[in-house]
Amino acid sequence: MSKLADVTTLEEIKDIIAKVVAEKNEKGGVKNVYCLACGGSYASFYPMEYFLRNEAADLPVHSVSGNEFVHATPKALGENTVVFAMSLAGGTKETVEAAKKAKAAGATVIALCSMHDVPLEEAADYTVIYRIDIGYPVDEQNQIKILALAVELLNQTEGYEHYDKMVDGLSKISGICAKAIEQVKTSAIKFGEKYKDEPIIYTMGSGASARVAYMQAICMFMEMEWVHSSSIHTGEYFHGPFEITDTQTPFMIFMSEGKTRPLDERALKFLRGYAKKIIIVDSKEFGINTIEDEVVEYFNPILHWALALEYSEGLAKAKKHPLLMRRYMYKVEY
Amino acid sequence: MSKLADVTTLEEIKDIIAKVVAEKNEKGGVKNVYCLACGGSYASFYPMEYFLRNEAADLPVHSVSGNEFVHATPKALGENTVVFAMSLAGGTKETVEAAKKAKAAGATVIALCSMHDVPLEEAADYTVIYRIDIGYPVDEQNQIKILALAVELLNQTEGYEHYDKMVDGLSKISGICAKAIEQVKTSAIKFGEKYKDEPIIYTMGSGASARVAYMQAICMFMEMEWVHSSSIHTGEYFHGPFEITDTQTPFMIFMSEGKTRPLDERALKFLRGYAKKIIIVDSKEFGINTIEDEVVEYFNPILHWALALEYSEGLAKAKKHPLLMRRYMYKVEY
Known part of the structure; x- marks a missing residue:
């Protein structure tokens, strides 16, 4: 049995970014x-995009x-580009091709995957190792690595005024999640029992957690449970989607702490008025506020996703439909 | 009865962008x-984002x-920023607030709306007038204005090598759509009759048309028809969502011409193998190829959306559920 690859630490991430920035500075700096x-994996990158965008x-x-x-490669790709490319097993064909294309254009490529000597690593300049799954602590998972990469990249280029608060948050979030996971176990089992026969479950979120809602929808409900x-x-809800709200349709809402909370609260208020099947996953109930106000919003997705895994497991058990059961993936050509 | 506002022409758009660029150049140029x-409206902006991103x-x-x-205003917002803000009736509260916030930070704001003297125009420096609805020709609609704004902005700042081909495309697309609308009417009626009792219909697309699929889902199916x-x-389909594919679930796929067509073709091939209810809206069947290869992909959303309106009308008629029927919008507090 081969030994598990060592998970990349936050210190090592700091060093990787230092090397990348030094290399890019010789060529005029990081431009995109x-x-x-x-x-x-695409959804898991969103906290980086949201953080840097804001x-x-x-x-x-x-x-x-x-x-x-x-197929539609951006013209801005070049030697001043930094690319992060992620694939758990390191073999996702499209991502490997994309990384190769980026490297050929002169970009520096940082691979995120769970083992060494995989195709994605061969197409990359640096590798960040993570593990995901129920049972691995959050500080070994990709979400925390991605946020650390984003924070280091910003701080080592432009500088970031709340850097120390982010580092403090990164040191706390794994402990917050571990406690939250214990706290949510009963609710997660009840969720599964109550909703096991639902043909459709909507998910909602905002800010850094907008694509936690996406990931819960496409990976957990659609892919794993065939729901x-x-x-x-939550900001888009009132501009179309809310018309399908009724007492029969379930909504799982990821409530964020921080700047976009008013969007989530407005959606929840409406749901409370017109829906009956509401599953609330609220960061605020799980001690996230020990992280500083200026940066807390960026930690929502890490906590939300840790809890989402528990809810998904609860649904899988109640449906007697194991999370890893597939009808097409690895079984048919596509 | 008040006179309809004059729709802004492509020449006027060119002039507006010239003024904006000149103003920004005095302050160091357009930076974001x-x-x-x-x-x-959010979805309709995507062709601009996709075009400039690439x-x-x-x-x-x-x-x-x-x-x-x-609520989560980006730090990059400032006097080198150009903001486009769109609301059909010009009163969408969140968009008006966002435009005000942008203007207060020194950004130049271009409002897109269908009439003058509305709150969005008050928060803006320039106004682009458009009309949307079944019956208005495509060259009066927002999609074409948005693409023209994007093309002018790029050409008047960095320059754009395929500018002439884009201008040629902008002159052709309205005629292509008018013909396509006639061509699709029978299919649209048949679609409505066949799918009127379906509880769920998925939509699919890629490239510039990715959010045509989103708009069809949230505005037409969810908002207007309560489906x-x-x-x-289509690139994400194989990474989760495809596991819900079966012979009972309908998929409406917007097939694009141009760079991302291989993604759509791969998804369609899979659907043909494992689904039975497939609605194909294929740009290639409607004469889009008279537009030059280098720019054709950017015109897919305009054609797709013109056709999507017909399909939506077909569904509304078959369901005897008028497109403008609402249960919450304008009826309850939210």
Whole structure:
């Protein structure tokens, strides 16, 4: 049995970014950033995109689904580009192709994956190792690595005024999640029992957690449990989607702490008036406020996702439909 | 009865952008662009975001849902920012607030709306007037104005090598759509009759049309017809969502011509193998190829949306559920 690869530490991430920035500075600096991946990995990059979009003065970032990047490659890609490319097993074909294309254009590529000697690593300049799954502590998972990469990249280029608060948050979030996971176990089992026969479950969120809602919809409900789903941004809800609200349709809402909470609260208030099946996953109930106000919003997705995994497990048990059961993936050609 | 406002022409758009660029050049140039709106308007901005993301060397663009921009305002917003803010009736509260916030920070704000003397215009420096609805020709609609604004902004700042081909395309697309609308009427009626009792219809697309799929889902199916829906990017489909594919679930796929067509073709091939209810809206069947290869992909959303309106009308008629029937909008507090 081969030994598990060592998970990259936050100190090592700081060093990787220092090397990348030094290399880029010889060529005029970092001018843009792309996050390339597919599905759950694509969604997991969103906290980096959201953080840089809101905190950077001059460091544009875009996350692009792997195969779209391969076929419709942006003209801004070049030797001043930093690319993050993620694939759990390191073999996702579209992401590997996208990383190769980026490297060939002169970009520096940082691979995020769970093992060494995989195709994605071969296409990259640096590797960040993570593990995801129920049972691994949050500080080994990709979400925390991604946020650390974003924070280091901003701080080592433009500087970031709340850097120390982010570092403090990064040191606390794994403990917050571990406690929250214990706290939510009963609710997660009850959720599964109550909603096991629902044909559709909507998910909702905002801010850094907008794509936690997306990931819960496409990976957990659609892929793993074969339940129809769609993710709705709580700010978009009132501009179309809310018309399907009724007492029969379930909504799982990821309530964020921080700047976009008013959007989530407005959506929840409406749901309380016109829906009956509401599943609330609220960061505020799980001790996230020990992280400083200026940066707390960026930690919502890490906590939300840790809790989402528990809820998904609860649904899988009640449905007697194991999370890893597939009808197409690894079984048919596509 | 008040006279309809004159629709802004492409020549006028060119002039507006010339003024904006001249003003910004006095302050160091245009450094970034935000597209601010909600729901269908937010989705309609995507062709601008996609075009600039792929064609600009150094003109970062982000579209942000209005209320998220109000509460989580990006630090890059400032006097070198150009903001496009859109609301059909010009009164969408979140978008008006977002525009005000942008203007207060020194950004130049271009309002897109369908009439003058509305709150959004008061918060803006320039106004672009458009009309949307079945019956108005495509060259009066917002999609074409948005693409023209994006093309002018890029050409008048960095320059754009395929500018003439885009101008040629802009002159052709309205005629292509008018013909396509006639061509699709029978299919649209048949679609309505066949799918009128479906509880859920998925939508799919890629590239510039990714958010046509989103708009069809949230505005047409969810808002107007109270049918459950979710939009799936054809590149993301194989990374989760495809596991819900079966012979009972309908998928409406917007097939694009141009760079991302291989993504759509791959998804369609899979659907043909494992689904039975497939609605194909294929740009290629409607003469879009008279537009030059280098720019054709950017015109897909205009054609797709013209056709989507017909399909939506077909569904509304078959369901005897008028498109403008609402249960919450304008009826309850939210």
